[in-house]
Amino acid sequence: MESLGMYPTWYVPYIGSGWVMGITGTIHILASHTSIGASFLFALLETKAYRENKPWLLDYIRRYGVFLLVFSYIWGSVTGPGIWYSTTVASPRGISGLIHNFVWVWATEWVFFVTEVIGVYALVYTIGKIDAKTHLKLTWLFAIASLETLLLIIGILSFMMWPGGERWYRTGSVLDAFYNLNIFAQMSMRAAFMCVAAAVVGSIVVAGVREKERRTEIARFIAKMGFVGLAALVPLFFWYVQTLPPTAKIILAARLPAHTSEFLIGMLGVTALYLAWLAWKPSWLPSPVAALMTLLLLLFGLWPEERSRESLRKPYVAGQYIYGNQVISRDVPGKGIRAELPAIQEHGLLALHPFVPVALKEITPQNRLEAGRVIAAIACANCHSLEKTGLLRPLPAKFGGTTDPQVVRAFLDGPLYTGAIPYMPAIPLSEKEREALAYFIAHASEAPTSLSAVGAKSPNPR
Amino acid sequence: MQTAPHADLGTFLNVLRDPAGIPAPPVLFQWLMVLTWALHILFVNLVLGGGTLAIAAFLRRKDPLWGRLSRAMTQVTKIALSLAIVLGVAPLLFTQVIYDPMWYASNVLSAAWVMGFIYALGLGYTCWFVFSFRNKEGASAGELLWAIAAILLFALNGFVMHVLSIQSILPAKWLEWYAPQGIPDMSGLKVHAFSLPRFLFFFAAAAAGIGIFLLAYADYFRLRSDFPAPYRELCRRIGWQWARWGFLGQVVLAITWFAGVEKAAAHPFLWMTMIALLSLLILLWRGKPEAFAGKGYLYQGLFVVSTLVVGIAREEIRLGALLPLGYDPMSYKVNLDLASTLLFFTTFLGVGGLALAFLIAMLWQAGKVEGPYVAGKTVARLSDFALAIVLTWIAIFFGVGLFVWLRNFH
Known part of the structure; x- marks a missing residue:
């Protein structure tokens, strides 16, 4: 791989x-x-x-x-x-x-x-x-x-x-x-x-x-x-x-x-x-x-x-x-470029990303929030602020401020996974990655505005 | 946090390469990168050296000759800064072509500093412009604050570029820097590597560079009566002093810098750098300032050569760090694109050769004349050719463009 x-x-x-x-x-x-x-x-x-x-x-x-x-x-x-x-x-x-x-x-x-x-x-x-x-x-x-x-x-x-x-x-x-x-x-x-x-x-x-x-x-x-x-x-x-x-x-x-x-x-x-x-x-x-x-x-x-x-x-x-999130979405045969979505679908984003620490490559209940944060930063932050009061199409607000991870999951599992929305990328994350991302977004909606979604913080075993 | 072993590093670095490949053999980009870097740094030298000298001369401005020198250096710095920026675009471009993994990783790791670089440069440039408007006869000491602020900001820019260069050739540490204790730090607020002798080397080069420039400056204006002999002699003397100490500093700092480079003795251009700098130092140390009258252009030429040698040595150090890890820029995938390669080289030779030749020849001749300048036949012809070439360029641009566009879309 x-x-x-x-x-x-x-x-x-x-x-x-x-x-x-x-x-x-x-x-x-x-x-x-x-x-x-x-x-x-x-x-x-x-x-x-x-x-x-x-x-x-x-x-x-x-x-x-x-x-x-x-x-x-x-x-x-x-x-x-x-x-x-x-x-x-x-x-x-x-x-x-x-x-x-x-x-x-x-x-x-x-x-x-x-x-x-x-x-x-x-x-x-x-x-x-x-x-x-x-x-x-x-x-x-x-x-x-x-x-x-x-x-x-x-x-x-x-x-x-x-x-x-x-x-x-x-x-x-x-x-x-x-x-x-x-x-x-x-x-x-x-x-x-x-x-x-x-x-x-x-x-x-x-x-x-x-x-x-x-x-x-x-x-x-x-x-x-x-x-x-x-x-x-x-x-x-x-x-x-x-x-x-x-x-x-x-x-x-x-x-x-x-x-x-x-x-x-x-x-x-x-x-x-x-x-x-x-x-x-x-x-x-x-x-x-x-x-x-x-x-x-x-x-x-x-x-x-x-x-x-x-x-x-x-x-x-x-x-x-x-x-926008740096993933190559399609083949360009004239340049020998291959789409990366199939590989992400098969192995997951964290597993394939060379700058993701080894400890986060495998998602566990202990590192789920941190893994979600890292996925959000990689896959979403180019177009969305991660804080609920952010100025750039804030991610929590896009989900209506929900604190229920299942609501977020429905979107991640459906339109986002398949790329059904014309102005959104297809992000075919693995099951565990979707769970972690949903968990993070729900957490960001819940957290006070001072949530520093990017500040390094210890894994939260919640 | 984990640090990848060497064998994995090669794979890791090569995976980061752009999958689009490059449109011409890598060696072309490598040489263009080195050549344009040398050109860029020559003007950076004038900015840092000229700016510092403008400040030093300003402090002695009660003497009219020193006041004039300060004002002249203020203008030199201002124009050199514009040229340093525009010339810096080319090495920045070519670096990203064959060393993209190093450049991008290093930049993102210190992203806040990278953005700080841009706004510090703009702010420093603005401060220098204010100083250039206010550094007139009878200027008050308070004006110096603009100049000092500008120079400090330019030094900060040098610091950022220096850090990015060093970080870029230490890929074994990237993961540790990015995710200390396994938690990614995406703030880009930290800088991770620094080498004092290498950093200071470029300030010594700036002192030498402005010194050599002054030797040529004193010669250039020798026929103009509004540049009296005492002023030109002052320029030559100061130039000689700054060049001597600048080269001495470069020699000492190069030894210290190279001592920290792995297998330094195996790199021929590190030796060449030492030889070039020592030769210039000896040549300058032997005579008195007046002995350099009429030799300014020669020394300017020698300085250009020594800067080019430093540029090659830099590249050698980079290759020395990356080749053992398994990253060879010469193995970059080539997707040959003849049309765009031809576009660049014909423009470079045609427009660069004629339009720039016209501008430089006209400015060179006009500067030598006291009072109004009327273009001679050669410059007049060059101006016609320059206009003709840029107009022809536009005609070809639209001719080819419409052909391709109509073929592809209608």
Whole structure:
């Protein structure tokens, strides 16, 4: 009996490791999308400055560029690897699967990253120092290199949703994985959002332009860019939905986190009003209001959007072959990958997990609670908090707070065992494992909110 | 808690490998990992060394030359940090390809520190930016707090990376660390391994690195009248001093570090490291600072080579720890994927060769000119080629993409 290639588990009480990933990812998305949108804003504005002989536009680009260095190139460039790090510790087999499929795509993206980072410093610090034509070419190079980072990462992100058909499973080819059904819809939607993000964040810098006419001209230029993005977002979203897997459509219809639609539609309206205000009366726009709008976009636009996207992928984290709980759910003949569910069904999860201590491989009445805790952490905690007051779909609450293990067992023995619920993984645990997990969940419902479901504690012989 | 015997460890480690395999021969990833690590660490040296020197010079800022040196090093550190981060992405990627079991296990065991690394880096970077905005002529002593906070946070980052590296090559202890007394600890709050000489070695490298950089810096600006001779001489003198002590520290710490490595004498690149560092130390110890005028680029080149040798030695130590356990990265399952392999190498050579060549050539030439710079023919041509290559790249991307997409879905 060979082990499964599973890693230790990291669990963050109450929020789960999933939220750590989500928070890091959301910050990165705002910073990176703003940066790419702004790079095109710079290129267009500088072209205008060059053609219409308006060198003062360069001053705005320089100021926005310095702002961007802090906003996007500190927190954007730190949270970029941060997403890797957070997925590494929260979902090691998920990120490993992506890296082993797409290493050369990521390496290619890295070439553009290097170009982009050198480009942004060159752009900001050589304004007025080098001749206008060379600088304009530099700005366009920066914009295109930035866009190319987007083009590459979207292929990977959209594969995380699904390959879109059976072909990749047969061929294992990176081209089939990368150019999946979802890629172009997601790419266009993100490009549209970039225009919005660049306009909203750019308005913070517009507020600092003193001369009224110049301020108005720049404000209207960026508001126009924002509007184009905003208007495109709606039809692109419908295209995006068409390219989602059937499971995602079910989740979209009925299982999104609370108030997601309200937040997203509301933000669309608020952003439209804001951009209209920006175009109409830019002189009435103080920096704190612009900064507040950016914050709103982050909290009520991106955060619910990212949570939804993460939910839509359920129960998978990559290519509809790796579950959120790190188990490989199906064969991928093109890569020589074998499903792990039959082995779990036959031997049990604890027996096959290489990081489970020997004493827990065999479940006894003495170690039942601890075994249940470990199973919950391995099999459930990627999507569920283990505490009853946890923030991430708390497991005890999902069972209505029942303290009766038999109620939990009914679910574990039926729909969970067979994988009958589209957004839940199949978890065919052994008889004793189901008993231990049910016992733990019932115990977690019973325990006070201070239950530290992950803190090391002695086996409870209850 | 149990510790797996060696024979089982090999199986255990190989089971952890990703079942997808890798898309090209492992040796490619190994070399790319070592090369990009060397590139990354060169800029890390500038961050740690430049940041420390900026602080040291700030303390003597009443002397205008020292004040100027502090401001220059502040900017160097700021830009080097951006480059260190972006260049660090590549070795991080390639490590995960052939050493995924080690990297993932080590990271999860200290997961809270791993996440702390990211936010400490962001915070440190922000502090340094604040310092760079405020480190002007007449800056008050209080501004130094931003710089000190930043450097301490960067040192913390170094500590985390150091711990992860060491933990990763001690798989025999993973189970014991994860589940002491048989109870899994999933908090990721603990760090489990540390080697002081190895940790300090990289700080000594930072001192040497910024010292060597200053020798080249003093040469680079020799034609600019706004970089007067006394300032350049100060840079050269300080660079010479920091490089000498940095190399001395590296030599002493390398001996102590390598003494703790099993069968160290059997690793040729550990010897090469000692030879490279000692040679540089002797060369620097012989002359006076003025003897190094005009030799800055040469020493910069030698330093790059010695850093690469250290990178290979690191890899040798890792292999020395893992091969006897039965983990050989060269035996990784290969699922050859020519299309994506070609994508990387053509982009690396084409975009890397032309776009980066344009940026670097333009910045290099512009920096040498006092006042406005007008691109010459070579740079102008490079800029056209750079734009052409990135546009061609997009055309190919969408051309291939639409073909595959239409074939697969319509």
